[in-house]
Amino acid sequence: MSNIIGSVATSHIPAIGNAIHKGLQKDEYWQPFFDGFPPARAWLHAAKPDVAVVVYNDHGLNFFLDKMPTFAVGAAPVYTSEDEGWGIPTVPPVRGAPELSWAIIEQAVADEFDVTTCQEMLVDHACTVPLQLMWPEGWEGIRIVPIAINTVQHPLPSAKRCLAFGQSIGRAIRAFAQTLNVVVISTGGLSHQLEGERAGFLNPEFDDLCLNALINKPELLTRYSAHEIVELAGSQGAEILNWIVGRGILGGAAREVVRNYHIPISNTAAALQVLEPA
Numbered sequence: 604m605s606n607i608i609g610s611v612a613t614s615h616i617p618a619i620g621n622a623i624h625k626g627l628q629k630d631e632y633w634q635p636f637f638d639g640f641p642p643a644r645a646w647l648h649a650a651k652p653d654v655a656v657v658v659y660n661d662h663g664l665n666f667f668l669d670k671m672p673t674f675a676v677g678a679a680p681v682y683t684s685e686d687e688g689w690g691i692p693t694v695p696p697v698r699g700a701p702e703l704s705w706a707i708i709e710q711a712v713a714d715e716f717d718v719t720t721c722q723e724m725l726v727d728h729a730c731t732v733p734l735q736l737m738w739p740e741g742w743e744g745i746r747i748v749p750i751a752i753n754t755v756q757h758p759l760p761s762a763k764r765c766l767a768f769g770q771s772i773g774r775a776i777r778a779f780a781q782t783l784n785v786v787v788i789s790t791g792g793l794s795h796q797l798e799g800e801r802a803g804f805l806n807p808e809f810d811d812l813c814l815n816a817l818i819n820k821p822e823l824l825t826r827y828s829a830h831e832i833v834e835l836a837g838s839q840g841a842e843i844l845n846w847i848v849g850r851g852i853l854g855g856a857a858r859e860v861v862r863n864y865h866i867p868i869s870n871t872a873a874a875l876q877v878l879e880p881a
């Protein structure tokens with residue numbers, strides 16, 4: 604039986620990776636964003652996770668628009684990143700936890716989620732920037748199970764389906780034969796749109812509604828269709844679906860330990876939310 608210690612949800616903007624690389628954490632522009640992280644890291648390190656289940660979306664590094672799984676689960680012994688064109692320096696590889704990956708896959712398929720299994724998988728900024736934020740000293744001590752959600756190529760999975768998928772993953776972790784401490788890292792969002800007529804669109808009211816609902820009423824978010832989410836949060840704001848999967852994994856009643864919200868970082872309403880079981 605493994606234990607889910609809580610969840611950390613954060614934006615995954617590539618510019619954050621650059622700011623870390625250049626040591627700009629105390630810079631006037633960056634400080635309100637980075638100041639949210641010391642309490643989140645203190646919480647994380649006290650909780651001593653062995654494995655992080657990272658729920659994110661791929662931005663064209665491992666999957667492209669021609670082949671886009673709705674839900675993909677990494678089952679590799681190691682994951683590497685590559686410069687995806689954002690100019691972020693490449694980061695060291697991160698170790699996998701394939702036995703937990705397969706337990707998650709077995710449970711998902713038993714629960715009728717037809718996942719894509721990836722025994723090789725490149726992970727992009729959406730996976731690595733949150734790791735850099737949470738383990739700035741390096742991630743030798745942690746293993747990951749990356750879970751990619753299609754928030755990019757329509758049709759997107761519904762919020763309802765995402766919550767149910769997360770609940771299935773949570774069951775797999777709790778039933779896992781080994782005793783591990785597992786943290787959920789959900790990445791992306793909140794509101795942002797990078798292209799088209801509404802480029803630069805942000806919606807702090809909707810972001811606030813999401814952050815509040817995610818604590819103990821995630822089902823409130825399942826009444827929005829994927830198109831309504833795009834309308835309310837922006838086309839890339841659909842990354843909130845990753846947070847909804849993550850909330851499903853955590854399950855049960857939760858308590859908010861950390862929240863930080865700052866507009867804008869790059870083109871995005873940057874948010875951080877740490878939840879633990881109540």
Ligand code: DHB
Nearest residue numbers: 616617839868869870871
């Ligand atoms: C930005 C945000 C993202 O979610 C992303 O994947 C890439 C860039 C941005 O605001 O710059």
Ligand code: FE
Nearest residue numbers: 729791839842
């Ligand atoms: Fe993104």
